[in-house]
Structures are given as structure tokens and as C-alpha cells.
Amino acid sequence: MKTVVITGASSGIGLETARLLARLGYNVLGIGRSEANCNKAKELILSENTNAKVEYFLADLMQQREVNRVSEKINAYLNERCNGELHALINNAGCVRSWYMTTYEGYEQQFALNHLAGFLLTYKLLPALKKAQGRVIMTGSDSHKGIKVHWNDVMLRHRYNPLTAYKQSKLCNLLFAKGLNDRFALDGIRAYVVDPGLVNTDIGNKDTGFLVNLIWKIRKKHGVSPDVPAKTYAYLCEVKDVPDGLYFYLCKEKNYSKEVTKENADRLFELSERLCDIQYGKVGMT
Amino acid sequence: MNVMITGAAGGLGRAMANECASRGYNLFLTDINEDGLTCLKQGLERQFGVTVTTMACDLTNTESVDKMLDVIDKHGIRFDMLLNVAGMDYEGEFMGHEREKLVKIVLLNNAATLRITHAIIKRRRPGKKFTIVFVSSLASMFPMPLKATYAASKRFLLDFATSLRQELKRQDVNVLTLCPGGMVTTPGAINGIKAQGFWGDATTNPLEGVVRNTIDRALSGKRLYVPGMLNRILSFLGKIIPSTWVAKVIYWRWKEVSHNGSAS
Ligand SMILES: NC(=O)c1ccc[n+]([C@@H]2O[C@H](COP(=O)([O-])OP(=O)(O)OC[C@H]3O[C@@H](n4cnc5c(N)ncnc54)[C@H](OP(=O)(O)O)[C@@H]3O)[C@@H](O)[C@H]2O)c1
Numbered sequence: 001m002k003t004v005v006i007t008g009a010s011s012g013i014g015l016e017t018a019r020l021l022a023r024l025g026y027n028v029l030g031i032g033r034s035e036a037n038c039n040k041a042k043e044l045i046l047s048e049n050t051n052a053k054v055e056y057f058l059a060d061l062m063q064q065r066e067v068n069r070v071s072e073k074i075n076a077y078l079n080e081r082c083n084g085e086l087h088a089l090i091n092n093a094g095c096v097r098s099w100y101m102t103t104y105e106g107y108e109q110q111f112a113l114n115h116l117a118g119f120l121l122t123y124k125l126l127p128a129l130k131k132a133q134g135r136v137i138m139t140g141s142d143s144h145k146g147i148k149v150h151w152n153d154v155m156l157r158h159r160y161n162p163l164t165a166y167k168q169s170k171l172c173n174l175l176f177a178k179g180l181n182d183r184f185a186l187d188g189i190r191a192y193v194v195d196p197g198l199v200n201t202d203i204g205n206k207d208t209g210f211l212v213n214l215i216w217k218i219r220k221k222h223g224v225s226p227d228v229p230a231k232t233y234a235y236l237c238e239v240k241d242v243p244d245g246l247y248f249y250l251c252k253e254k255n256y257s258k259e260v261t262k263e264n265a266d267r268l269f270e271l272s273e274r275l276c277d278i279q280y281g282k283v284g285m286t
Numbered sequence: 287m288n289v290m291i292t293g294a295a296g297g298l299g300r301a302m303a304n305e306c307a308s309r310g311y312n313l314f315l316t317d318i319n320e321d322g323l324t325c326l327k328q329g330l331e332r333q334f335g336v337t338v339t340t341m342a343c344d345l346t347n348t349e350s351v352d353k354m355l356d357v358i359d360k361h362g363i364r365f366d367m368l369l370n371v372a373g374m375d376y377e378g379e380f381m382g383h384e385r386e387k388l389v390k391i392v393l394l395n396n397a398a399t400l401r402i403t404h405a406i407i408k409r410r411r412p413g414k415k416f417t418i419v420f421v422s423s424l425a426s427m428f429p430m431p432l433k434a435t436y437a438a439s440k441r442f443l444l445d446f447a448t449s450l451r452q453e454l455k456r457q458d459v460n461v462l463t464l465c466p467g468g469m470v471t472t473p474g475a476i477n478g479i480k481a482q483g484f485w486g487d488a489t490t491n492p493l494e495g496v497v498r499n500t501i502d503r504a505l506s507g508k509r510l511y512v513p514g515m516l517n518r519i520l521s522f523l524g525k526i527i528p529s530t531w532v533a534k535v536i537y538w539r540w541k542e543v544s545h546n547g548s549a550s
Contacts, residue, residue: 063325064325098470098487099490099493100301100494101471102304104295104321104325104326104329105329106300106304106329107329107333155333156494157304158494207476209476209479209486209490275332277328
């Protein structure tokens with residue numbers, strides 16, 4: 001049985017992906033921040049199939065301490081019951097913030113959750129991923145196009161704008177995936193980014209102000225149901241011949257921004273390592 | 287430049303610390319939340335490579351403050367700036383709260399702020415300019431039913447700061463009072479803003495801009511900073527409209543908002 005970890009698996013795209021993968025026979029380990037939503041999600045999946053293998057872990061992934069805590073729990077679980085193997089990690093948890101807000105580390109929240117949380121979690125789970133020659137899948141978005149990383153101010157303390165912060169964090173998803181492939185393809189690990197398209201979820205209505213709320217309420221009506229993008233994650237988990245591409249929409253490769261270069265990927269890798277106080281090169285040595 | 291920030295682990299404190307660290311200032315951070323201080327110290331050092339010292343302290347407790355001052359003196363730390371950010375509030379009717387909870391607002395916002403201000407001015411770096419910031423609030427401009435204790439405690443800071451500024455003017459000290467409207471510093475604050483609908487967005491001051499301007503203005507000798515045009519108009523109205531009227535209007539409005547807030 002293959003094991004998959006999905007962050008933000010308590011609602012929206014993450015939940016539908018968890019449902020689909022559970023149906024396909026995966027051992028699903030979901031992470032969410034709300035106990036109520038996680039319980040509901042677990043019940044839903046079990047109600048469809050009482051034999052489904054599903055477990056939820058609670059963590060506010062915006063906070064690095066929480067990422068560290070939950071990854072220890074998951075590693076213990078993997079070692080005990082899954083032979084220390086993880087076949088796929090889906091870094092999907094994400095948020096939108098109307099205003100500049102920070103985590104306990106003082107990091108801007110969209111950057112912290114949409115990018116850094118996945119960067120740190122992947123690092124923590126890398127030994128298990130290596131063992132299973134696993135895949136790392138990020139939830140990106142086409143909004144990553146038409147923007148550059150604000151290298152001199154990644155936290156956007158000068159002129160914060162919710163959309164800029166969001167777009168930049170989604171560009172970081174692609175740069176991180178490229179960085180992972182550049183470093184670990186030889187170990188059998190492959191990283192991908194899924195463009196889910198416009199999806200009808202509540203992401204823009206959680207912890208946002210009046211304007212963002214209003215815009216998203218109108219916009220999401222045009223979105224597809226979250227079970228549509230779920231198929232692309234399942235495809236990337238299942239497909240036997242590892243595809244070369246980086247960015248996928250509806251199970252097909254898609255073009256991505258010209259900003260996704262080796263230089264930018266390396267630069268982000270280095271910065272993120274510093275902000276998480278980790279070194280990918282030393283994985284397994286600590 | 288050595289800067290002491292109280293209430294550093296909260297939303298506004300973290301933003302202030304980020305701003306100061308980005309300018310290369312060395313920081314002494316205190317808060318009652320020790321874990322929060324540890325995380326913030328890590329974040330600041332990783333981002334900016336400045337020296338950050340932290341010490342958890344309950345500013346309402348004399349012994350706790352004395353202990354912190356001992357550490358400061360032992361290391362011979364001297365300061366160029368003090369940012370008084372620590373403060374608290376419990377919203378709602380005066381009689382709806384426990385007695386000691388209400389007293390605590392004044393103990394922290396006022397008594398503890400005086401205590402630390404006195405102690406840190408004594409520990410200013412000799413022969414150098416010294417800067418103090420008090421975080422008051424737009425609430426200091428009016429009597430505010432349903433935030434009665436909080437608003438009055440912030441008024442205390444505003445008046446106190448103005449007087450202190452005069453006393454210390456010749457000693458190369460500047461005192462600035464920050465009176466922000468709503469700022470999104472905690473997840474809870476978002477709900478409050480949401481409940482006010484359009485007006486919530488309109489009166490919300492962007493945190494990152496407020497902290498940058500606060501430091502700039504404090505360093506350039508300004509006395510008062512009310513961020514946002516709308517808030518400046520409101521504070522002006524607070525001065526010309528009789529306070530009993532203001533109290534009536536505010537009571538009405540907050541009743542409404544707190545009703546919406548709990549309904550949604
Ligand atoms: N919807 C779209 O059109 C669209 C388009 C492109 C990309 N995306 C991306 O898709 C991903 C999923 O979004 P969605 O649309 O499915 O939104 P969603 O329904 O709000 O899902 C977000 C998930 O992340 C969880 N989460 C939020 N903050 C968290 C935190 N601090 N710690 C741990 N988990 C947290 C949420 O938990 P709760 O259940 O507790 O809220 C939820 O499970 C995001 O990365 C988003 O950027 C969405």
C-alpha cells in the first residue's frame with residue numbers, strides 16, 4: 001500500500017484529493033489546522049469506504065515549530081507502519097491574507113504558509129521520500145505568471161498587496177519544485193506543480209477582509225468543483241513512467257513563467273534554507 | 287542603535303521588531319510570552335543577521351522587571367530607543383467583566399508602562415539622543431462606551447507622553463505617541479474588521495506602513511502620529527463634538543458591530 005501525505009486536506013482541493021486517493025487505495029495522511037474540519041473530513045472519507053486508510057494530523061503549518069512537531073509524528077508513524085516509506089507528499093495548504101500579517105517568526109503569512117511550510121515539511125520527510133523514490137507535488141496556480149520574486153523584500157514589508165504576495169508565493173512553488181528536481185532527481189525523487197485552475201473553494205473567504213471576501217465570492221462561482229483538479233494529483237501519484245515536465249493542468253503539461261530559472265531556484269533554495277535554519281545537503285545527517 | 291521593545295511577541299511588536307531589524311538596529315525584546323520571543327528572535331536573526339536579545343518578563347510584576355533590569359545592568363546594555371508596545375484590552379460592557387480583569391488593563395497599559403519607561407530612560411546611552419514611542423490608540427481621542435477602560439488608559443498615555451516630552455525636551459529626548467485605528471495584528475482582529483463590513487477595510491491601517499512611519503517620525507522629532515486620513519478626520523471630530531454626543535454615537539455603533547460580529 002502506498003502512503004501519501006496531504007497538507008490542507010481538511011477542505012477544498014486537498015480534501016477532494018484525499019478522498020480520491022483514499023478511493024484509489026492509498027494510505028492517506030492528511031494535515032489540517034482545525035480539529036473540527038479534520039474530523040469531518042475523516043468521517044466523510046470513511047463514510048464512503050469503511051476500509052479506507054486515513055489519518056489526520058493537526059498542525060498550524062504557518063508556524064515552523066508546528067511543522068517540526070507534526071513531521072516528527074508523521075515520521076514516527078511512517079517508521080512504525082509504513083516501513084519508513086512515503087510515496088507522495090502533496091504540499092497544498094494555502095491561504096490568502098488581505099493585510100500584511102506575520103507568523104511567530106515574524107514572517108509574512110502567505111509566504112510562510114504557501115511556500116516555507118512546504119519547504120520545511122519536505123525537508124523533514126525527505127528520508128522517507130527517498131526510500132520510496134517518492135514524488136513531491138505542490139499546489140501552484142497560473143497566477144504565478146507575470147511576477148518576479150521581490151528578492152530585496154520577499155516579505156513585502158514595503159507596499160504589501162494581497163495579490164502580489166499570493167502570486168509571488170505561487171511562483172515560489174515552481175521554483176522550489178525545480179530546485180528539488182535539480183538536487184534530488186538522481187535519488188529518484190521528482191517534484192511537480194499542479195495548476196488546479198479556478199476552483200470553487202472558500203480560500204478567499206477565510207481570514208480576509210471585506211474587499212477580498214467580496215471579490216472571491218463573485219469569482220469562485222465561475223470555478224470548477226475541487227474534484228476536477230484532484231484527478232491531476234492522482235495522475236501524478238499513479239503514473240508509472242515518471243513524466244519530465246514540471247507544471248501540470250488537467251493531467252497535461254503546461255507552460256510556466258520564464259522566471260523559473262535555475263538561478264532563481266537556487267536563490268530561493270538558499271534563502272528558504274536560511275529562513276528555516278536547515279540545509280538540504282545535510283539531510284539524514286542530523 | 288539599541289532598541290528595547292515591550293510586547294514584542296504580539297502582532298504589532300513583531301512588525302516593529304522587523305522594521306527595526308531591517309534598519310540594522312540591535313534589539314532587546316521582552317514579552318510575557320517566552321515561546322513567542324524565541325521564535326521571533328530566530329526569525330529576525332535569520333532574516334537580518336542583527337543581534338537580538340530576549341527576556342520574558344511580566345511588566346506588571348515589579349520583581350520580574352527588577353530581574354530583567356539586573357540582567358541588563360550586568361551586561362551593561364544601554365538604550366537609544368524604547369518602544370512601549372505592550373498593552374491589552376477586553377471589549378464589552380464594564381459590568382460584564384470580572385473586576386480584576388478590568389484592573390489588569392490599567393496595571394499593564396499604564397502602571398507597567400510607567401515602570402519600564404522610568405527604568406529605561408535611566409539606562410539610556412549617555413551623551414546620545416534618546417527616543418520613546420508610546421503605543422496609544424485612536425480610542426484615546428474619545429470616550430468609548432464598551433471600551434471604556436481601554437480608551438481611558440490610552441488617553442492616559444497620550445497626555446502623559448505629551449507632558450513627558452516637554453520635561454525631557456532639553457535632554458535630547460523625543461517622545462512620540464502612536465494612535466492607530468484598527469490594525470490586523472491578530473487573527474481575532476480580522477473578525478472584528480469583517481463585522482464592520484466596508485468600514486472595517488476603510489479604517490484599517492496597514493501594519494507594515496504604520497511601523498515604518500512610526501520609527502521615521504519618532505526619529506525626526508514628531509510628537510503624534512495618527513495613521514490614515516480617515517482616522518485623522520475622526521480624531522479631529524472627537525475634539526470639536528461634545529464628548530457626551532460622541533459617547534452616544536460610539537455606543538450605538540459598537541453595539542451594532544458587536545451584534546453583527548457575534549451573529550456571523
Ligand atoms: N481555489 C482556487 O481557485 C485555487 C487556484 C489555484 C491555486 N489554489 C491553491 O490551492 C490550495 C488549496 O486551496 P483551496 O482553494 O482548496 O482552499 P481551501 O479550501 O481554503 O483549502 C486550504 C486548506 O489549507 C488548510 N490550511 C489553511 N491554513 C492552514 C494552516 N495555517 N495550517 C494548516 N493548514 C491550513 C485549510 O484548512 P481549513 O479547512 O481549516 O480551512 C484547508 O484544508 C492553495 O495552495 C491555493 O493557493 C487554489
